[in-house]
Amino acid sequence: MSGYDVNGSVVEHDEEGYLTDIGQWTKDVAGIIAKAENIDMTDEHWEVVNFLRDYYDEYQIAPAVRILVKEMTKKYGKEKGDQKALYALFPYGPAKQACKIAGLPKPTGCV
Known part of the structure; x- marks a missing residue:
């Protein structure tokens, strides 16, 4: 098993x-994962990551992209819930890549 080096500790x-243990997630961990994914985190990125973490806390599941788009639209409006806008932020899949940065399990339905 591999790990991210975070401030002298290894997060597997x-x-x-x-992450193998979502309880080890911190914003520092997210920053390291984002860097590994070639993502420069902006406020818009953090908004999606925080939304995903809140969604996971409530439903105990990481949403697939279709549900992410629907729920982001419901909460933030069509502009932020737009699938193209989410793919612009997370080019390898707004659910899959954003969940990784958020320290969540891979969403069901993602290959």
Whole structure:
């Protein structure tokens, strides 16, 4: 098993880079994962990451992209819930890549 080096500690992840223990997630961990994913985190990125973490806390599941788009639209409006806008932020999949940065499990339905 591999790990991210975070301030001198190792945070383990699986072969795809998802944390093996979501309880080890911090904003520092997210920053390191984002860097590994070639994402420069902006307020818009953090908004999606925080939304995903709140969603996971409530439902105990990481949403697939279709549900992410629907729920983001419901909460923030069509502009922020737009699938193209989310893909612009997370080019390898707004659910899959954003969940990885958020320290959540890989969403169901993501290959």
